[in-house]
Amino acid sequence: MAQQRPPGTTGKIPQQRTAASARPGGGDAAPADTGRGGPLLRRVRAVPPRTLLGAGGVAAAVVAAVVLLAQPAAPPAAPPAPGDGSVPIAQAWPAVRVSAAHAGNLADNTTFTPRLFVTPDLAVGMARTPDGAHLRVVLRGVDGTTTEVNRSPSADDPIFNGFTVADPRTVVYAESHSVKGEFATTIWRVDVPTGKASVVTTDTGNATFRKSAFDLVVAEGKVHWLTGGNIKYIPAELRSVPVGGGPVTRQSVPTLLSLSTWPYLTSAESALSVAAKVYHLKTRREVTVPTTPTESVKCSATWCRIGVSGPNGLSRIDVMHPDGSGRTRMAGPVGSVMNDVAVAGRFEPFSLPEDPMTGTITLRLYDLATGQVVEIARGAAVVEAQGTMLWWSIGEPGKSYTWHAADLAAVPAAPAPTASAPTASATPAAGGGTPTGPAPTDPASASPAATAGTPEPAPSS
Structure with missing residues (x-):
């Protein structure tokens, strides 16, 4: 049978504009015009005197216009920098060497x-x-x-x-x-x-x-x-x-x-209202991941990444274990940068857009074990991972790249959770918060009521 080239099922969560960039009813808000002689003042000057309610009305209108024009223009949105809760990789993990x-x-x-x-x-x-x-x-x-x-x-x-x-x-x-x-x-x-x-x-x-x-x-x-x-x-x-x-x-x-991580298989597709499944090869048990119709989910054996949709598209990204425990907000709205979930079983990469003229991103990692957000690089374009290795390109898409790599095996082990650990909480737009809740349920030990798998024939040669 001819090998079928599967469609581009990357499972990537598309970047979405923030709520601040949209107005009710759709469409982008027009930029403020606050320069001297802007449209508001021009409208006041153009109104014929006979339409105004006397000198007091003219004075009030002019004063109102001057007050409005004196308001400072809102600064343009800038890519978040360390100081928004993220920590540069050299500071967060000194033992991790970037090539x-x-x-x-x-x-x-x-x-x-x-x-x-x-x-x-x-x-x-x-x-x-x-x-x-x-x-x-x-x-x-x-x-x-x-x-x-x-x-x-x-x-x-x-x-x-x-x-x-x-x-x-x-x-x-x-x-x-x-x-x-x-x-x-x-x-x-x-x-x-x-x-x-x-x-x-x-x-x-x-x-x-x-x-x-x-x-x-x-x-x-x-x-x-x-x-x-x-x-x-x-x-x-x-x-x-x-x-x-x-x-x-x-x-x-x-x-x-x-x-996925041996000996698991997980759903290949990720789309709204499509249930995700985790299948254990040894026990032949299949677990359905709990989600809602407004969510798309992609899972590994121990973690799931959930894209939560709102009226204007993606509103945030959550993470949780396949049994639904430990759910917390990771970030939002930002972009997921790869199909696979939880690099090395612990780190979820995501991107923040930079200059739209270059197409580059700021690359960050969300530490699923601690809730820490670590900035890896700026000016990145391509991001890949395999095992504990993470690598990325620097340079504008379509132009010459240079590449860097880091072995995340050198990240210190997460501290053991305490009995007084707080419940999951919302996090800043760039990420944050500590995953909480019980340890993930191994699909191999899930109760029959929670599974839908059917025993398959034993392996054959």
């Missing part, structure tokens, strides 16, 4: 696009050959050292997905290309110290990739991926193969799900 800038071009002047950071100083990414004939997978150090891992003819229209760290020495990824009208996918293994690539398997089926950090999941010594299931009536399978290669096993799973 030096990774250049956006290789030595041969071709564009390098990172797809995974193994460490803050070593990336795996894509670059075409100078003649454009091939697309290369390369290892690239922050010092510019480059090792070519693999290359594929550009004429084959290759697509690369699922770059994942299997262990400190090994990276896996998937390469798909068209063969006689159908897509064939190969899973590759890369030895990081040498840059040598070898095939793990070609028995991949109609592999489904969603531009997620969980397109390939390495767990229990195996690489796992999903096939089919893009629509309700196409059966879905979980396929698994040892990292070192070997036989592929298959397991039927519900449709319309995507891989």
